Amino acid sequence: MKIAMVGAGYVGLVTGVCLADFGHEVICLDRDADKIRALQDGIIPIYEPGLAELVKANTEAGRLSFSHEMKAAIGASDVVFVAVGTPSRRGDGHADLSYVYAAAREIAASLEGFTLVVTKSTVPVGTGDEVARIIAAENPNADVLVVSNPEFLREGAAIEDFKRPDRIVVGIEDERARAVMTEVYRPLYLNQAPLLFTSRRTAELIKYAANAFLAMKVTFINEIADLCDRTGADVQQVAQGMGLDKRIGAKFLHAGPGYGGSCFPKDTLALAKIGQDNDAPMRLVEATIAVNEQRKRAMARKIVAACGGDVRGRTIGILGLTFKPNTDDMREAPSIDIIRGLQDRGARIVAFDPQGMAAAEAVLDDVRFADSAYAVAEGADALVLVTEWNAFRSLDLARLKSLMAAPVFVDLRNVYRAPEMVRHGFTYASLGRPD
Numbered sequence: 001m002k003i004a005m006v007g008a009g010y011v012g013l014v015t016g017v018c019l020a021d022f023g024h025e026v027i028c029l030d031r032d033a034d035k036i037r038a039l040q041d042g043i044i045p046i047y048e049p050g051l052a053e054l055v056k057a058n059t060e061a062g063r064l065s066f067s068h069e070m071k072a073a074i075g076a077s078d079v080v081f082v083a084v085g086t087p088s089r090r091g092d093g094h095a096d097l098s099y100v101y102a103a104a105r106e107i108a109a110s111l112e113g114f115t116l117v118v119t120k121s122t123v124p125v126g127t128g129d130e131v132a133r134i135i136a137a138e139n140p141n142a143d144v145l146v147v148s149n150p151e152f153l154r155e156g157a158a159i160e161d162f163k164r165p166d167r168i169v170v171g172i173e174d175e176r177a178r179a180v181m182t183e184v185y186r187p188l189y190l191n192q193a194p195l196l197f198t199s200r201r202t203a204e205l206i207k208y209a210a211n212a213f214l215a216m217k218v219t220f221i222n223e224i225a226d227l228c229d230r231t232g233a234d235v236q237q238v239a240q241g242m243g244l245d246k247r248i249g250a251k252f253l254h255a256g257p258g259y260g261g262s263c264f265p266k267d268t269l270a271l272a273k274i275g276q277d278n279d280a281p282m283r284l285v286e287a288t289i290a291v292n293e294q295r296k297r298a299m300a301r302k303i304v305a306a307c308g309g310d311v312r313g314r315t316i317g318i319l320g321l322t323f324k325p326n327t328d329d330m331r332e333a334p335s336i337d338i339i340r341g342l343q344d345r346g347a348r349i350v351a352f353d354p355q356g357m358a359a360a361e362a363v364l365d366d367v368r369f370a371d372s373a374y375a376v377a378e379g380a381d382a383l384v385l386v387t388e389w390n391a392f393r394s395l396d397l398a399r400l401k402s403l404m405a406a407p408v409f410v411d412l413r414n415v416y417r418a419p420e421m422v423r424h425g426f427t428y429a430s431l432g433r434p435d
């Protein structure tokens with residue numbers, strides 16, 4: 001099958017290369033000619049485990065190519081995916097659909113023969129209708145069906161998620177699309193991954209509902225962690241006890257400094273707006289957004305308290321900056337609010353992240369970047385573990401302590417245990433655990 005991927009960003013690139021790996025002939029398109037040239041030279045613009053190898057193998061096999069010439073590629077394709085960004089619109093939090101609609105116009109002008117236009121981008125309910133309307137208006141003779149196929153990939157595990165999905169959601173308005181989409185996902189379908197066909201609007205809403213529910217689950221356990229701190233209960237055991245109930249499930253019950261990233265913050269905000277616009281307020285989602293915002297600031301206060309109430313003139317070392325491990329993504333990372341909160345209280349910041357330092361430099365001011373956890377510890381008055389990279393899971397605690405000016409360790413991901421830390425002479429604080 002011939003597939004064109006419009007948008008060679010995170011989602012487009014991962015989806016494109018994985019579809020090529022299934023044996024389809026895929027061309028990834030992007031307006032950014034520099035990005036396309038880099039990809040043609042084998043340079044991958046993002047850090048995602050396994051992606052570079054897969055791009056190389058499929059490019060060499062002749063199944064994957066890159067171009068910024070839209071017209072010919074779209075005309076030759078059976079299926080055109082739209083994987084462009086839908087960031088929060090400045091000012092009101094609505095999803096900004098200008099890239100999606102621009103892609104629709106460009107695709108419309110290039111269509112030849114029966115084609116499926118498949119929206120991968122996360123879009124508000126009803127966007128597929130508007131894409132279909134734009135294409136029909138621009139090119140009344142086009143033989144086209146517009147399909148919704150939201151993605152559920154996690155950064156850092158995207159290839160694994162693509163190849164072993166819990167489900168594939170496909171929203172269609174015309175039965176002819178069913179056979180084509182089944183063919184696109186044939187290898188997964190043969191692997192028993194459920195292919196859930198719904199209406200287009202339903203598929204669009206599934207994506208927002210799933211992300212908002214997960215964000216709510218994380219936020220719920222974060223509030224339970226705070227309650228554990230006040231009552232002496234242990235949040236990890238509470239999560240375990242809850243998670244063994246199959247109706248609840250164990251995943252996304254890890255207390256932390258608040259969710260971040262390119263998806264949960266923007267998608268919860270957009271869903272809240274969709275609710276307001278449709279007179280069906282999403283009150284739980286609105287509360288989730290507010291609680292998560294407050295939490296990131298509360299983490300700075302927690303660190304100050306662990307340092308005895310004052311951090312003026314002290315050096316605080318930050319371990320991990322990205323919003324989660326195995327990515328170089330700093331978007332909405334809790335580390336940003338935490339660091340700014342500490343700086344506002346007069347602290348000096350030194351930080352290390354295995355992949356995120358280039359992106360962090362662009363968003364953080366007055367931070368000294370070190371090249372390892374131990375370099376961060378040197379002379380620090382406290383260490384704060386913000387992102388649970390594997391590199392921070394088995395630190396040499398004796399060495400770390402010997403390097404620090406004061407042995408305070410604040411663990412915002414509950415990676416270590418208090419008895420072990422106390423044995424090494426640390427003053428240790430974590431989230432919702434009495435010991």
Ligand code: UGA
Nearest residue numbers: 151152153154155218252253254256259260261263323324
């Ligand atoms: C999320 C969803 O998990 C994907 O299914 C979805 O496809 C993606 O958004 C998207 O819409 O594109 P992602 O943003 O990569 O994926 O990251 P997650 O692994 O979901 O983590 C989100 C945030 O929640 C992170 O800040 C993470 O640290 C936090 N989190 C997650 C916790 O604090 N505790 C948990 O138990 C789980």
